Amino acid sequence: MAKERKIASPEPTVGSEPYWEGAREGKLLLRHCTSCNKVHHYPRALCPYCFSDKLDWREASGKGKVYTYSVMRRAPEPYVIAYVTLDEGIKMMTNIVDCDLDKVRIDQPVKVVFKPSENGQPVPMFAPA
Amino acid sequence: MSTKGKAYIVGAYEHPTRKAPDKSLAQLHAEVAKGAIEDAGLTKDDVDGYFCAAGDTPGLGGLSMIDYMNLNLRHVDTTDTGGSSYLVHVGHAAEAIAAGRCNVALITLAGRPRSEGMATGTAPRAGNPNQPDLQFEFPYAPATANMYAMCAMRHMHEFGTTSEQLAWVKVAASHHAQHNEHAMLRDVVTVEDVVNSPMVTDPLHRLDCCVISDGGGALVVTRPEIAKSLKRPKVKIIGTGEAAKHQMAGHVDLTYTGGTKSGKAAFEEAGVTPKDIKYASIYDSFTITVVMQLEDLGFCERGKGGRFVSDGNLISGVGKLPFNTDGGGLCNNHPANRGGMTKVIEAVRQLRGEAHPKVQVKNCDVALAHGTGGSLGTRHCGSTVIMERE
Ligand SMILES: [Zn+2]
Numbered sequence: 001m002a003k004e005r006k007i008a009s010p011e012p013t014v015g016s017e018p019y020w021e022g023a024r025e026g027k028l029l030l031r032h033c034t035s036c037n038k039v040h041h042y043p044r045a046l047c048p049y050c051f052s053d054k055l056d057w058r059e060a061s062g063k064g065k066v067y068t069y070s071v072m073r074r075a076p077e078p079y080v081i082a083y084v085t086l087d088e089g090i091k092m093m094t095n096i097v098d099c100d101l102d103k104v105r106i107d108q109p110v111k112v113v114f115k116p117s118e119n120g121q122p123v124p125m126f127a128p129a
Numbered sequence: 130m131s132t133k134g135k136a137y138i139v140g141a142y143e144h145p146t147r148k149a150p151d152k153s154l155a156q157l158h159a160e161v162a163k164g165a166i167e168d169a170g171l172t173k174d175d176v177d178g179y180f181c182a183a184g185d186t187p188g189l190g191g192l193s194m195i196d197y198m199n200l201n202l203r204h205v206d207t208t209d210t211g212g213s214s215y216l217v218h219v220g221h222a223a224e225a226i227a228a229g230r231c232n233v234a235l236i237t238l239a240g241r242p243r244s245e246g247m248a249t250g251t252a253p254r255a256g257n258p259n260q261p262d263l264q265f266e267f268p269y270a271p272a273t274a275n276m277y278a279m280c281a282m283r284h285m286h287e288f289g290t291t292s293e294q295l296a297w298v299k300v301a302a303s304h305h306a307q308h309n310e311h312a313m314l315r316d317v318v319t320v321e322d323v324v325n326s327p328m329v330t331d332p333l334h335r336l337d338c339c340v341i342s343d344g345g346g347a348l349v350v351t352r353p354e355i356a357k358s359l360k361r362p363k364v365k366i367i368g369t370g371e372a373a374k375h376q377m378a379g380h381v382d383l384t385y386t387g388g389t390k391s392g393k394a395a396f397e398e399a400g401v402t403p404k405d406i407k408y409a410s411i412y413d414s415f416t417i418t419v420v421m422q423l424e425d426l427g428f429c430e431r432g433k434g435g436r437f438v439s440d441g442n443l444i445s446g447v448g449k450l451p452f453n454t455d456g457g458g459l460c461n462n463h464p465a466n467r468g469g470m471t472k473v474i475e476a477v478r479q480l481r482g483e484a485h486p487k488v489q490v491k492n493c494d495v496a497l498a499h500g501t502g503g504s505l506g507t508r509h510c511g512s513t514v515i516m517e518r519e
Contacts, residue, residue, distance in 0.1 A: 008255075010264035041379040042265035048378040068286070068383060070278035072270065072330045074251040081275045083381055090379030093507075095269045106286045123268045 005077040005095075009117040015045045018057055023122045028060040028112045030088060041092045062112035063087045063129065071101050080104050084126050098127035131398050136223035136234075137356035138364040138516065140169030140349030141477040143455075145311050147462055149343040150244040154187050155197050157239035157345045162198060165347035170359045171233060176349075178204035178231030180222055182214035185240050185465040194237070204231035210371070210510035211502025212412060212467035214238075215348070217512045219473060220369030222350040232352055239345030240465020247466075250274040250338055251329065262376075266507070273466075274338060274415070275330040276506030280383045281417035282332055287384055287432065290420065292332055294435030296323035298416040299336050299459050301443035306456025308487040313340045314460040323416075337416040339458035339468070346470040348477075362481040367495075368399025368515035375508045386501050387511030388425030395497075395513035396427070403427045406515075407493045408479040409450055410472035412500030413457040419443075422499055423450075426513065445488040454479065454488035469500040473514060480518040494518045 012020050022029035031043035035052035046053055069082035080096040082104070096104050097115060109129040114122035142164030149157060158181070166173055179202050181191045188194065190207035204225050210217050215238050222234035250273040256263045284290045300320055306312040318336060326335040356363050372390030396402060403426060413419045420434035428450060429437040442448035455461045455475040458468045476496040478484045495517050503509035 005270070008253075008268050008270070010268050011258040012264060013258065013261070016264060039379070042262055044261070067381065068279040068283040070275045070282055070330045070332075071328075072251070072272065072275045073328050074274075074330065075270070079270060081269055081271060081279065083279065083383070091376075091381040092379065093266050093269050093271065106282065117268055125269075 005079045007115060007117040007123055009119040009121050010123065016043060019043055020121060022057065023114055023124055026114055028062050028124045029057040030060050032056050032058040039088055039090060041090050061087045064110055064126065066096065066104065066106050066108045066110060067091050068106060069096060069104050071104070082126070084110055095125045096127070097125045130227065132223040132227045132369065133367050133398055134365055135227040135353065136350050136366045137353060138219070138348055138366065138473070138477050139351050139356050139359050139361055140165035140171065141474045142168050143346045143471060143474045144239070144344040144464070146344050147311065147313050147342045148243050149241050154239060154241060155194065157241065158186065158194050158237045159198050161239055161345045161347035162235055162237050165349045166235065169349040169361060171349060173198070174201070175233045176200055176235045177202055178222065178225055178234035180206045180218035180234055180236040182209040182238065182467070183207045184209045184211065185238055185467060210512065212414065213469045213500040213502030213510050213512040214467065215470040215473060216498060216500050216514050217371050217510070219348065219350060219366060219514045220371060220512065223366045223369060226350065226352050232355060234350040236348040236350070237345065238347070238465055238467060238470040240467065241343040242466055243341050243343045247341065262507070271507070273504065274333060276504045277415045277417055278330040278333045280421065280505045283383045284417060284421065285332060288435065290435035292324045293320050294439050295337055295416040295420060296320040297438045297441070298413065298419045298443065299323050301438070301441060301448070302413060302453055302457045302459040304444045305454045305488050306460030308485040309456045309461055312456040312461040313342055333415055333417070339414050339463045340460065341466070342462040342464055344462050344464035346464065346474050348473060363519040364477050364480045365517045365519045366514065367517045368395035369513065370394030370398070371510060371512040373508070373510045383506060385431070386421055386425050386505060387509060388422045388499060388501065388513065391511040391513040392426035392499065395515050399515040401495055401515065405495050406450070406497045408454070408476065408490045408496040409452050410476045410498040411452050412468040412472055413453055413459045414468060416459070418501060418505060419452070421505070422501060425511070426499060445490055451488070451490050454484050467502070469502065469512065472498040472500055476516060480516055
C-alpha cells in the first residue's frame with residue numbers, strides 16, 4: 001500500500017455543488033440530459049451533445065474498469081492517475097487507490113470509493129473491485 | 130480561401146541561451162525579434178503584424194511587448210494553444226498576409242522556466258477555479274508527464290508498442306544533438322540508456338522526457354513580393370492546419386491527437402503526401418508524442434508508430450524520415466515549455482540548407498513542422514505547417 005497522498009480539495013463552481021454533495025453522501029453522480037437522454041462527464045450546465053439546459057443527476061453504479069493509468073514516481077507519495085470507463089459508458093479521470101501501485105492493470109475491474117481531500121470534502125476515486 | 134504560396138518565411142532565429150538568469154522575459158522576446166528581423170534583412174519599422182501566445186508573453190496579450198518593442202502595427206494575434214501556438218501563428222500570419230491585413234508578420238516566443246526553477250513536467254499546476262474542468266481533475270494530481278504517460282500506456286496496450294521502440298525517438302534526437310553546440314544534452318544515448326534511466330511516471334523514463342530550458346525563438350513571415358526582394362533563400366508556406374481535440378464529454382480516446390485533422394488539412398492544401406516530406410520537425414515533449422503524431426500525420430499506419438521509429442529511422446542520413454535535426458526538445462531545448470517555435474526554425478534551416486552539415490538532409494525541398502500544445506491526455510491543439518524551398 002502506498003502512503004496516503006494529500007488530496008487537493010475541489011473548488012466547486014455555481015451549479016456543480018450537487019456533485020460534491022453527492023460525494024459527501026457516498027454517491028457518484030453523473031449529469032444526464034433529459035432532452036437527448038445521454039450522460040456526460042465532467043458535469044456542465046448545458047448538455048455538451050445538444051446544448052439543452054434540461055439536465056438532471058443520475059447516480060452511477062460506481063463500477064467500471066481501468067482504461068489507462070500511470071504511476072507517478074516523482075512525487076513525495078507516488079500515486080496512480082487513471083481514466084476509468086464507467087459501466088455507464090463514459091470515462092472519468094481519477095486515482096486508483098487502496099492497492100499495490102505495481103499491480104494496477106488496464107481493463108482491471110474497479111469500484112468507486114470516496115477519499116477525504118484536505119478540507120474534508122470527499123473525492124471519488126477507484127479501488128480494485 | 131487557400132493561402133498556399135501567398136506567404137514566405139524569410140526570417141528565423143533561435144536564441145542561443147539555455148539558461149538566462151541575467152535576462153528578463155521581455156528582453157528575451159525582444160532579442161529573438163531582433164534576431165529574426167535581421168536574419169530576414171528587414172528592419173523593425175517594416176513589421177506591421179505581431180503574433181505571440183498570451184501564455185508566454187508578459188502583460189495583457191501582446192500589448193506589453195508591442196509597447197516594449199515600440200512596434201507600429203495594423204494586425205495583432207495573440208492566439209494561445211500552448212506549445213503549438215507558433216505553428217498556428219504561421220498559418221494565421223499567412224492568412225493575414227493573404228487578406229492584406231499586414232505585410233511583415235513577426236512571431237515571438239520566449240521563456241525562462243529553468244531560471245525560475247519550475248518542476249515543469251511532474252508537479253501538478255493549479256489553474257483558475259473558473260476553468261470548468263479544474264475541480265474534476267486537479268484533486269487527482271494530473272501533471273504534464275503523467276497525462277502523456279497515460280497515452281503511452283494505452284498505446285502499448287492497444288498496439289503492443291514497447292519502451293524500447295519509444296526509446297528510439299530519444300536515440301535519434303541524441304544522434305542529432307551531438308552536432309549542435311547549443312544543445313543541452315549532447316551525449317549520444319542508446320536504447321538501453323533510455324529504458325534503464327529512472328522511471329518518472331510509468332511507462333515514461335527520465336530520458337523519454339524533454340529538457341527544461343530557457344530561451345526562445347522568432348519568425349518573420351511576409352508577402353511573395355517582399356520575400357523575392359530579400360537576399361535569403363525562399364521558404365514558401367504551402368499548407369497549414371490546426372485542430373483541437375478534447376475529452377469528448379467523457380468519451381475519451383487517447384490513441385490519437387488533433388494531428389489527424391490538422392495534418393489532413395495541411396497536406397490537402399499543400400497538394401503533397403507524407404511520401405513527399407524530406408524532413409519533419411515533430412514536437413517531442415515526450416517520446417510517445419512523436420510516435421502518435423507520426424501516425425496521425427500519416428507517415429505510418431495507426432498503431433505502427435513504434436515500429437516506424439525503431440532501428441534509427443528518424444536519424445538523418447540513416448533512416449527514412451529525418452526528424453528534429455537540432456536535437457529537438459528531448460536534447461536541444463524547450464523554451465517556455467513550448468516546442469512549436471523551434472520546430473519551425475529547424476525546418477527552415479533544413480529547407481535553406483543551413484542545418485549542421487552532419488545532419489543536413491540532401492535535396493531538402495519539402496519539409497513539415499508539427500506540434501501538439503496543451504495536454505495530449507485532456508485538451509490540446511495540433512498544428513501542422515508544410516513548407517517548400519523555392
Ligand atoms: Zn443533450
